[in-house]
Amino acid sequence: MIPDRQTWISGYRALWMMVSFDLPVGEKSERKAATDFRNYLLDEGFRMAQYSIYYRLLDGKDAAAAMESRIQKRLPQNGSVHVLTITDKQYESIRVFEGRRAGNPEKPGQLVLF
Numbered sequence: 001m002i003p004d005r006q007t008w009i010s011g012y013r014a015l016w017m018m019v020s021f022d023l024p025v026g027e028k029s030e031r032k033a034a035t036d037f038r039n040y041l042l043d044e045g046f047r048m049a050q051y052s053i054y055y056r057l058l059d060g061k062d063a064a065a066a067m068e069s070r071i072q073k074r075l076p077q078n079g080s081v082h083v084l085t086i087t088d089k090q091y092e093s094i095r096v097f098e099g100r101r102a103g104n105p106e107k108p109g110q111l112v113l114f
Contacts, residue, residue, distance in 0.1 A: 014088040015064045019046065019071065020053045023079035033076040040074050057088070 019041060023034040038054075044067070046054035058064045064085050075081055 012087050012089050013060050015058045015060065015085050016055055016088060016091045017046075017058055017064055017067060018049075018053065018055045018084045018086075019081065020084075021079060021081040022052065023076055023081075030076075030078065034079070037074065037076050037081075041071075044070070058085075 021034075021037065023037065024030045025034050038048075041054045042048070044056070046056040049055055056067070058067060068083055068085075071081070071083060
């Protein structure tokens, strides 16, 4: 059964999944495992918010459970991975602040040759 359009696009049905991780990168094999995990998330349709925080919109709890199961199968041997799932309605209250420059940027001074 296909849900009606109103249910399909409900802010309570659509879910955002955020994956954050802290993986060791001291050894070459650890760096490869961390890179492979990041690339796996990108291949699964996640977008990078920060270097170790990725997010993706999913269609409902079943899709989120399936994605979580696939992520669990691809976990690196060491490190910590956190998965957070929230509704689109909850996500709409997110606020993003980017750095700002104080005052006007300085212009370079006149070049002086001796």
